[in-house]
Amino acid sequence: MAAPSDKAFPVSWDQFHRDARALAWRLAGAGPFEAIVCITRGGLVPAAIVARELGIRLIETVCVASYHDYHEQGSLQVLKDVAPSIRAIGDGRGRGVLVLDDLTDTGKTAQVVRAMLPDAHFATVYAKPAGRPLIDTFVTEVSQDTWIYFPWDMGLSYQAPIQPGTSG
Numbered sequence: 001m002a003a004p005s006d007k008a009f010p011v012s013w014d015q016f017h018r019d020a021r022a023l024a025w026r027l028a029g030a031g032p033f034e035a036i037v038c039i040t041r042g043g044l045v046p047a048a049i050v051a052r053e054l055g056i057r058l059i060e061t062v063c064v065a066s067y068h069d070y071h072e073q074g075s076l077q078v079l080k081d082v083a084p085s086i087r088a089i090g091d092g093r094g095r096g097v098l099v100l101d102d103l104t105d106t107g108k109t110a111q112v113v114r115a116m117l118p119d120a121h122f123a124t125v126y127a128k129p130a131g132r133p134l135i136d137t138f139v140t141e142v143s144q145d146t147w148i149y150f151p152w153d154m155g156l157s158y159q160a161p162i163q164p165g166t167s168g
């Protein structure tokens, strides 16, 4: 389970697009990739952006769920495996396949997918130190006690002024 986070790292759509595009620039020299496997659901968003930038049209999902409640990692469940046709790419161990997720935190999700595709190239937009060794390419590292707030989980809301006792 992820420790309750002290720090918040909010990411806007604009920032996420820029960071995902920066990831695509880094991946451009690491291929060629025949297919993307995105880890749902968070991996669907960077997958769309990276696929567009790198001209990849063969997109597969592996469906993994672990954080059932906010901040709490429950038991990790693989709801849908990688299709045999994608597993068969390259040497049958994932060479030539790009695995994408929005972030790695404890690294447990990446570890489960790495067991399916050991030679695939693993990439995330954000990485925390515990998950970092599992990932080949990422853009921004944040500390383990930081919680990343993605734009698809947020909405506009009132912010109290910094100075206590004053109104906005």
Ligand SMILES: O=P(O)(O)OC[C@H]1O[C@H](OP(=O)(O)OP(=O)(O)O)[C@H](O)[C@@H]1O
Binding pocket: 039, 040, 041, 042, 043, 064, 065, 066, 067, 068, 073, 101, 102, 103, 104, 105, 106, 107, 108, 109, 110, 131
């Ligand atoms: O490195 P870990 O500690 O395993 O955590 C990282 C995973 O947790 C989140 O997914 P989550 O299981 O919450 O599902 P979601 O993508 O559907 O939001 C995130 O999108 C990563 O896939």
Ligand code: HPA
Binding pocket: 002, 067, 103, 105, 146, 147, 148, 149, 150
């Ligand atoms: O920091 C995080 N933010 C959003 N989802 C997550 N899932 C694991 N860690 C995180």
Ligand SMILES: [Mg+2]
Binding pocket: 039, 040, 041, 042, 043, 064, 101
């Ligand atoms: Mg996820």
